[in-house]
Amino acid sequence: MFGEMELWSAGRSLEVGTPRQQAVLAALVVDARRPVAIETLIHRVWDHTPPANPRAVLYSHLSRIRRLLTQATSLADGTTAQIERRHAGYVLDVDPDLADLHRFRRLVEQGSDRQRGDDARAAELAEALRLWRGSPLAGLPGGWAAQVRDSWQQRRLDAVVQWAQIELRLGHPATVITTLPDLAAEYPLVEPFETLLMRALHATGRGAEALDRYSAVRQRLADELGTDPGPELRALHRAVLNGELPPPPRDSVAAARNVTPPPPRPQPRPAASTSASAPHRPDPEPVGGDESPAVPPDAGLLATDHTATLEPASAEKPRLLTTLSGRVTAVATHTPLTRAQLRLIPRRTVLAALVAVVLPAAIGSVHIFQRDKSDDSPSISPTIARAQALFAAAEEFDQEGRIKDAQAATVDAVRLYDELIKLNPDQNAPALVPALIKALDRAGVDFSVSAAVLRTWLANPVYTPYPAISQMLLLRGWRLKAPVYLDVIVSNYEHTRGITSPRHIADVRPDVLRAAVLEGSNTRYGTQVRDLQQLLEP
Template sequence: MGGRVDFRLLGEIEVRSAGRPLDVGTPQQQVVLAALVVGARKPIALEALVDRVWDHDPPASARPVLYAHLSRIRGLLRQAAAPGGGTTARIERRHAGYVLDVDPELVDLHRFRRLVEQGADRQRDDEARAAALAEALGLWRGEPLAGLSGEWAAQIRASCHRRRLDAVVWWAQAELRLGRPTAVISAVPDLTAEYPLAEPLECVLIQALHAAGRGAEALDRYGVVRRRLAEELGADPGEELRTVYRTVLRGDPPPPGEAGAALRTAGPGPLRSRAAASPPAVAHRWADPVPVGGGASVGAPSGVGARTAARTTAPRPGPTGTPSSPEVPLGHLAADATDTSSSRQRVRTTRRRALLAALVGVTLPAAAGSAHVPRRDESDGPQAASVELARELFAAAEAFDQEGRARDARATVMDAVRLWDELVGLDPDRNGPPLAPAVLRALGRAGVDFSVPRPALLSWLGDPVHTPYPAISQVILLRGWRFTAPVLLDAVVWNYEHTPEVTSPRDAADVRTDVLKAAVLENTRTRHGTQMMEFDQLLRP
């Protein structure tokens, strides 16, 4: 009987055959392998593989190098299947790209997702949910894709951490409902050290301390968290945490898991902490107080929530107080060491506040130098303030363009687009329409115009649920494309959607760059009568 082949991504990348680790090659080869394993049984376009290895800046030899990596990975898979002809995995070349044909149950990440989805299923009883979540958390061996660099690997890591945090909170809630606060007290403190600003995690720990008769410790814990939030974010605890605190003070805790809206929502999709700090470089292994087996994290939710699932982890302030996050990186301000202009400082401060406001979900106090950002009462809500901040970012990018500061303009508009994406993911009907005019102006500066009536285009740009316009516009702006001759956005979208075997995207991550480039080229040929065959010929230097 043949041996089992296992693919492990929740830690250093491993391929094990019958329990024996195999050589997975260089970091570049590991990125290719990880991309195929993450997308198991789904085609990955060659260009997507190139982007994931070289971060959208491939060398001239990218394709031959990639083919070499694929050849070596095929050899690795043959070696993995050799002992007795056991479970096999193979790479297939299809029209839409390369596919790793492997049972997802042989991949720890996919088991992680499946088990967390089971733990989030409210149709199951709490015992079954707690067991599934514990098994999922038991799969965590360390930092996902450890040792791999690049934007794609960072996004996968951030998504895994977000899902892990969801799973921990849901597991703790189930344990509390089962009357087992000691299990929560034993396991959760280690996780709060990794996610020091994750308020849902602190909520369940404080509830567990109180349920175990340790009310004084629960109150002290609240004080520690309150001070930490004030020092690192300049913010007070959120309503859920304050509700738990008040119930502890009264000595009359609510039923477990009923502290507030965030804790009551144990269905699929990420629990949004107001500030879940980026995890350290090496994550501690989950020490589960209940029996564990294999596991997964919440699968990426479909629809609108999918665009926010991988961006709900707020950055930990760096040594100078400037947030840094592999998940939503701030664009780099090309600041000269002697440049102390007030406009630069205002934009830098605004960008910090915008990113934190979007990711943390809290309205921060107006910072010095941010005179153009209006103060808002709490009744206006954090999203309304974040919309204003996004507008400020788009306006700052436009000002940089007018001053001829192209690098600063590009960095700022990228931050604005990421915030726009976050906001429409939270509430498309409320946040999409007011930002559409600013998006349209940014597209105009990039050399994108339109042939349909402006009101129609603004409506489409404000509707990420039913149209591909926001997703395609985000890719254009995030890539920093600036066209030498204007292209029609509506014609580009039409060309994209009418490409055979291509689905209409609703999220920037779903936009196929090769198809989008071809759509732009086709519009340029039709509109301007050019014979250009290379996309880069359309771009300004």
């Protein structure tokens, strides 16, 4: 999958066919041993321009791929690969580790496990990076292939940064100097590469070269982006000048970031479900774990039952609105309230005032960005601002140790977020993703990808399961003692037999999500915990 699509068996390279046939095979390989719906295959292969009879053309490609796999398995000794038709779609039944893409993922996950020794981690990350032979699915057309390329390019950058950090901690700067210059030339705007290379150069007594690299990257950023180096790189530059370089850091929370603007996201909507028959859609369970809800009935209007009436606030009643400056204002009295004053207001008053004007506006509002008459720049709508105010209130409560209040505010914020992305996901989701990421972080959900990739995933409720699963994680009110990677949780969820990739909160099964979190934690920390309650903060 890295570079051009290739199929090898018993040391022989087999012809994989036309680009369209390669795209069909790739669409099955990325979900090896998981069913892929026919509609999803058609979307991945043809985007929004399918042929006149796409199913017939797809069946023809599948037939030829089956013959190709039969030839491959006849050459291999005991290795099997076949395509099966199931009610939920087509499944490529093959060991995922036989695909370089999946092997790369596994090695990076093992190399990211901080419970393992640095020597083992460095070796696994280096093995993963050696698998890279070029951009994934090189030469394959379409928006889906481009999205796969973007995602895995970012995973590669993050893996390189982790590997270099570990090698520096192990005292191997020469190894970093051997590898990083070529990658820094390939990705000239990735500042963590320059930071690590400067560290390695300084550690080998080549401080002058380190200073030269800083000058070069500063000029490059100014010429191409009109900006200065980030604070970490600037601080390192000062340290090199002073000869007081701090020790190499532990694994950075912030991953490598390629600041090249990503390509526009595809617009067509694929089928909402990947199964032939619609699964049971349980209602989202309340906050607070398995035994009892943590949100009292009066925690806020959105936390009450569906029979509660939402009465629009009159002009005389004070309403709390968030302004772009982050302050809260009582609209009726025009009296500004600082954050310190907001802490003194009972939680129920804040949430009720915020939410009472939120849901009716959200349900009746379709146009989310409004243009100011005086200029052409988009301004954030009050509806989105109210959702952000709820997330901000939850963060305030959490900082004060008012955990139940924070959970109640989060529930209301998530439900409003759900209403907004149902109305217009392309516009509303990106505006609220930063607040969603903060809420997940407070819940103990970790991220093994860069912020840019994470924002792309969470802003795509139509194309990815990340928004739905993230919302359910927050609605459950779980607060993990030790963080678990979000992409691992999603992968575990989707690999569960008989499960359809969710696109809405109602599609997410809490029992499967609970098992996915448990598995993600056990895999990361080498434990064998069987009860999720043991992983949660009291």
